[in-house]
Amino acid sequence: xxxxxxxxxxxxxxxxxxxxxxxxxxxxxxxxxxxxxxxxxxxxxxxxxxxxxxxxxxxxxxxxxxxxxxxxxxxxxxxxxxxxxxxxxxxxxxxxxxxxxxxxxxxxxxxxxxxxxxxxxxxxxxxxxxxxxxxxxxxxxxxxxxxxxxxxxxxxxxxxxxxxxxxxxxxxxxxxxxxxxxxxxxx
Amino acid sequence: xxxxxxxxxxxxxxxxxxxxxxxxxxxxxxxxxxxxxxxxxxxxxxxxxxxxxxxxxxxxxxxxxxxxxxxxxxxxxxxxxxxxxxxxxxxxxxxxxxxxxxxxxxxxxxxxxxxxxxxxxxxxxxxxxxxxxxxxxxxxxxxxxxxxxxxxxxxxxxxxxxxxxxxxxxxxxxxxxxxxxxxxxxxxxxxxxxxxxxxxxxxxxxxxxxxxxxxxxxxxxxxxxxxxxxxxxxxxxxxxxxxxxxxxxxxxxxxxxxxxxxxxxxxxxxxxxxxxxxxxxxxxxxxxxxxxxxxxxxxxxxxxxxxxxxxxxxxxxxxxxxxxxxxxxxxxxxxxxxxxxxxxxxxxxxxxxxxxxxxxxxxxxxxxxxxxxxxxxxxxxxxxxxxxxxxxxxxxxxxxxxxxxxxxxxxxxxxxxxxxxxxxxxxxxxxxxxxxxxxxxxxxxxxxxxxxxxxxxxxxxxxxxxxxxxxxxxxxxxxxxxxxx
Numbered sequence: 001x002x003x004x005x006x007x008x009x010x011x012x013x014x015x016x017x018x019x020x021x022x023x024x025x026x027x028x029x030x031x032x033x034x035x036x037x038x039x040x041x042x043x044x045x046x047x048x049x050x051x052x053x054x055x056x057x058x059x060x061x062x063x064x065x066x067x068x069x070x071x072x073x074x075x076x077x078x079x080x081x082x083x084x085x086x087x088x089x090x091x092x093x094x095x096x097x098x099x100x101x102x103x104x105x106x107x108x109x110x111x112x113x114x115x116x117x118x119x120x121x122x123x124x125x126x127x128x129x130x131x132x133x134x135x136x137x138x139x140x141x142x143x144x145x146x147x148x149x150x151x152x153x154x155x156x157x158x159x160x161x162x163x164x165x166x167x168x169x170x171x172x173x174x175x176x177x178x179x180x181x182x183x184x185x186x187x
Numbered sequence: 188x189x190x191x192x193x194x195x196x197x198x199x200x201x202x203x204x205x206x207x208x209x210x211x212x213x214x215x216x217x218x219x220x221x222x223x224x225x226x227x228x229x230x231x232x233x234x235x236x237x238x239x240x241x242x243x244x245x246x247x248x249x250x251x252x253x254x255x256x257x258x259x260x261x262x263x264x265x266x267x268x269x270x271x272x273x274x275x276x277x278x279x280x281x282x283x284x285x286x287x288x289x290x291x292x293x294x295x296x297x298x299x300x301x302x303x304x305x306x307x308x309x310x311x312x313x314x315x316x317x318x319x320x321x322x323x324x325x326x327x328x329x330x331x332x333x334x335x336x337x338x339x340x341x342x343x344x345x346x347x348x349x350x351x352x353x354x355x356x357x358x359x360x361x362x363x364x365x366x367x368x369x370x371x372x373x374x375x376x377x378x379x380x381x382x383x384x385x386x387x388x389x390x391x392x393x394x395x396x397x398x399x400x401x402x403x404x405x406x407x408x409x410x411x412x413x414x415x416x417x418x419x420x421x422x423x424x425x426x427x428x429x430x431x432x433x434x435x436x437x438x439x440x441x442x443x444x445x446x447x448x449x450x451x452x453x454x455x456x457x458x459x460x461x462x463x464x465x466x467x468x469x470x471x472x473x474x475x476x477x478x479x480x481x482x483x484x485x486x487x488x489x490x491x492x493x494x495x496x497x498x499x500x501x502x503x504x505x506x507x508x509x510x511x512x513x514x515x516x517x518x519x520x521x522x523x524x525x526x527x528x529x530x531x532x533x534x535x536x537x538x539x540x541x542x543x544x545x546x547x548x549x550x551x552x553x554x555x556x557x558x559x560x561x562x563x564x565x566x567x568x569x570x571x572x573x574x575x576x577x578x579x580x581x582x583x584x585x586x587x588x589x590x591x592x593x594x595x596x597x598x599x600x601x602x603x604x605x606x607x608x609x610x611x612x613x614x615x616x617x618x619x620x621x622x623x624x625x626x627x628x629x630x631x632x633x634x635x636x637x638x639x640x641x642x643x644x645x646x647x648x649x650x651x652x653x654x655x656x657x658x659x660x661x662x663x664x665x666x667x668x669x670x671x672x
Binding site for chain 2: 013015018019022026027028030031032034035040043044047048051052055056114115117118121135136137139164168
């Protein structure tokens, strides 16, 4: 069933269509939610809340652009709202305990699997994690991020830089460990 | 430090591939929420339909009342004009006029001389015609008053009680023949000079007949009003189905310690008001003296007066209230409210006018309107704590002040209706109760709706001579609390 028909049937209140819509996008959307949260339980909460919004506002989807993109947008917004509401994620966005590290010219991430990379992103402090996701993955500009999170554009920019540096450091470290292990295993 | 676009690009590509299979509980919870949403829309639909019906009904009622009032107003003007003219009309003119009109003013019954077809307000100089006048004279603002009795050249007494007669004329003079006005303009200069002397003589003569006169009763029609008051607390919507174990204990604690601030809102109601003899019985026409019509005839040896209004029936009519309130909760379930309301109440008076010359009695109706300013105070209790659709019971009292009314009272002696707002007990204390269903339409819109009744504990009239008359209101109450916590 194409998306148009799926949306129309869902709007009629057909539970089977709604379920089909959910099944088609749930896995991808849970991946997005997972990147923004610190646990799978939280990610599923966001997913559930996000899909509820999707079904509630499905009439607003005018078939302009991909349905997946529209749902993704809702998920990201829901995730950010969830982080704002949840005290576990309301830590100060600024931190000073992390120094800047040089970025290697290697392509370290190529040594990581998708889930491992996602885990590293999730290990970033909440503020960094959010900004990194919004900018590096979702493609928001720092101005937009500033508006979304209610912070200055400069703050977003600097924190993204720190998050990026931190992440690269961790990736390099992880890559080094992987290389060491692989050398060690050589006969 | 410059960003390396390649880094972001690779991250983005990798993250696009990130997928997880959600647990089954996610869809189960989602399905529950979706089903709830559907159910939640139903009361909204019903409420919308109900509101639409109320609005339509209101306009319908209003249209009917306006049409009716329009005819009444026209009658009042006509009646007032003719009554002013009549007192100066000569006997011959009276005769002519009365032959032309069958259901004239409903004032005094005085049946003058036999076949002399006198019009209303005319009575013969004999004692037989004055029974009603005398009884009315004993009444504060009713008919006969030395200053208000005129006599024409032929010795006929013409009584005129401003409030009384005007109201009477107003109500029942719809068929005045315009041509009469011209004839009546011929004034008799002797009238004025003879008036006072004759009035005194007339009153003296009437005294001897007073014992035969029925007690004058002014039956009034009134109504009542509504009050209103307040609302309650309710549950908040929780979309997340996260297990309790995930709840932050600090937040829980804060929640428990949450202060209960004052909440402010709007309230209103619409329904029907009536006048009750007690909580369960409305004022019956019989309460207004069922024998009045017979008595009035028996008092006069001569034929009956031209017109007479039989005691009316009082029927419920439209009522509404609107106001502001503030409420504060004592606990999660209980609280109290206080507010200020405007309350409009009305009742319909239906009378039968018997015209001596009319072929058949005529049914007339009039709407008594009452305007109150009320101060409602009440306590409320929520039956189902934290439920999405809380059910709230509210009970309290209102202190109301009658700020205006155009209600007419019935004079049983004369068979007339008249206005006299001084007869009202202006301060009214009412008991009110309601049961309401709370509905969270969305995050910022919370309202309650449900049936309400209100009963006037105080008598509407100052005097008990007319028995107990208590305002009763039954209808639907609405409460709206913006940004309810």
